[in-house]
Amino acid sequence: MEDISKKTDDTKGRLIEAAGEVFAHHGFRSATVREICSRAGANVAAVNYHFRDKEGLYVAVLEHSLQSATRKYPPDLGLRDQATPEEKLRTFIHSFLLRILGEGVPAWHGKLMAREIADPTDALGRVVQSSIRPLHMYLASILSDLLKEGKPAEGEERDVIFLCAMSIVGQCLQHFTGRRVIAALRPKSFNPADIERIADHITRFSLAGIRGLRAGGSL
Amino acid sequence: MEDISKKTDDTKGRLIEAAGEVFAHHGFRSATVREICSRAGANVAAVNYHFRDKEGLYVAVLEHSLQSATRKYPPDLGLRDQATPEEKLRTFIHSFLLRILGEGVPAWHGKLMAREIADPTDALGRVVQSSIRPLHMYLASILSDLLKEGKPAEGEERDVIFLCAMSIVGQCLQHFTGRRVIAALRPKSFNPADIERIADHITRFSLAGIRGLRAGGSL
DNA sequence: TTATTATTCAAACGCTTGTTTCAAACCATA
DNA sequence: TATGGTTTGAAACAAGCGTTTGAATAATAA
Structure with a gap:
């Protein structure tokens, strides 16, 4: 499950990368912050520290991926x-x-x-x-x-x-x-x-x- | 929430009626057995007693509603x-x-x-x-x-x-x-x-x- | 009636979820 | 090197979920 080998070394960036995959694959509701953090090699509390809550991370992923898509x-x-x-x-x-x-x-x-x-x-x-x-x-x-x-x-x-x-x-x-x-x-x-x-x-x-x-x- | 006034007086039938509405409205995952039982005027344990588990009730609803639909x-x-x-x-x-x-x-x-x-x-x-x-x-x-x-x-x-x-x-x-x-x-x-x-x-x-x-x- | 079975019920269990806590580690600056 | 803010981490928390328990009640059969 763990996947530390990501380009970005800042936790915030790794969380967005991991969350993008998980949200796109499982959807917002079925996605768990534990899986996201595990994939990002971060602690469970990291989401709440960097993005306030799960939805804040979701919004960040939406904005990040919208740029990439357009x-x-x-x-x-x-x-x-x-x-x-x-x-x-x-x-x-x-x-x-x-x-x-x-x-x-x-x-x-x-x-x-x-x-x-x-x-x-x-x-x-x-x-x-x-x-x-x-x-x-x-x-x-x-x-x-x-x-x-x-x-x-x-x-x-x-x-x-x-x-x-x-x-x-x-x-x-x-x-x-x-x-x-x-x-x-x-x-x-x-x-x-x-x-x-x-x-x-x-x-x-x-x-x-x-x-x-x-x-x-x-x- | 409670809705005891249903035609059928047997719990099994009332559960299927209530579950049909809840499953159709919220989907299987988002539906809760507590809401279903509440609507059916039944105890939370009723689902497991009559249908083994939540999925058993779901299958029963599928079969019941298929007949009605066709x-x-x-x-x-x-x-x-x-x-x-x-x-x-x-x-x-x-x-x-x-x-x-x-x-x-x-x-x-x-x-x-x-x-x-x-x-x-x-x-x-x-x-x-x-x-x-x-x-x-x-x-x-x-x-x-x-x-x-x-x-x-x-x-x-x-x-x-x-x-x-x-x-x-x-x-x-x-x-x-x-x-x-x-x-x-x-x-x-x-x-x-x-x-x-x-x-x-x-x-x-x-x-x-x-x-x-x-x-x-x-x- | 009595014995047996079926059904209901409140309560609790076990698990997963998102979130919080707070001390430890880190890190830049004076 | 000391200091103060930032970030991490293990652990626990609170809430919701499906499910189980076991005693009480209802229904049925002998």
Whole structure:
């Protein structure tokens, strides 16, 4: 369990490193400060001394990992600004999947965000403000472009945009939140770690879905 | 907290009733046997006497609620057998949403199933066998009809069907699993309890998505 | 009725959790 | 080298959890 060999030699930094792994892997509630401290090679009291309490450490991890995530996985993944809405959506989905299914420090934040969505803690408000709402607004702007192409914006348009955003995010989150069941149901040929394959499917499925809504009307 | 006024006068029945509400509302882990017993007007020891342990009670609730759910919300919702695949898909989505977003006893099982997917317990294997896999197979058969219409079945077809199933289920589950964030992000005009509206959106979005995949090819 | 079994109940047990305590060790500065 | 604030550490604390105990009560059978 012990894992003293970390780069940072200050306890505070080692605690954040260890806590990031444990929180991302077990979630805030199931994570124990004893396991975190054990991994960081620190005493149990260290969390309360450096971060006031368990939640203080959690907030510190959220802030630390948010920086790492936005640095490595910007929502537009460095796409040029004149890209088409279709390209933007494809890139958003790819980036989002990398954030929640990837490995290592930059993927901590996506997993923590996904866990906040499925099982919120007292920090949900913070996460919504700092991460979820900005991402949602960006996705909504892409969807707005895709939906009203040529057409005038109706009043019900906002609900359609919102429902499309939930459809896309829901598809992505399913591959993290539902990974245990996916492992149980998947055909042998499907590789749950093939992010590009999943991103490609969700993109094509969703672009066609959006076009179908735009075409509007029956069934 | 106390709620002695239940129809059943046998403790075992009252425990299942109370436990269903508490498990569906808080999940297996966060639920406490003390709250369950308090609601059932029973002693704390009653759970261990009648069901061996907390998990035994949980399994009993799963079995009890599965019956209630399949009785009220069959996956085909009493659809005629010659219905088109499109009608079958629409009905499946509607039924699935009623199962997880509805109120009362018949909706317990859907919520418990959704919670098992997002945060599995030791009972996951049971739930997969009894509920999740059958539902998945039924959905996959509908998708198979929709996808290979006219076309020959390729080898990669299984993966496409599986990914489409995850897309549809992921969209539905998002409205239960992510309800807290939906409440925070939704436009005022969107009503999270309007199951018909959500079912209609997911159906149209998904049918168009499937058609888009069938059309195949680029972007 | 009496004997036997089933069920309820208050209390306590054992364990894990996050947190606190306070003395010892450390470390920079005068 | 002495001093004062910072950090560590082993131990204990308090609260909540599922579970067990064993006597009291209710229900059933002889």
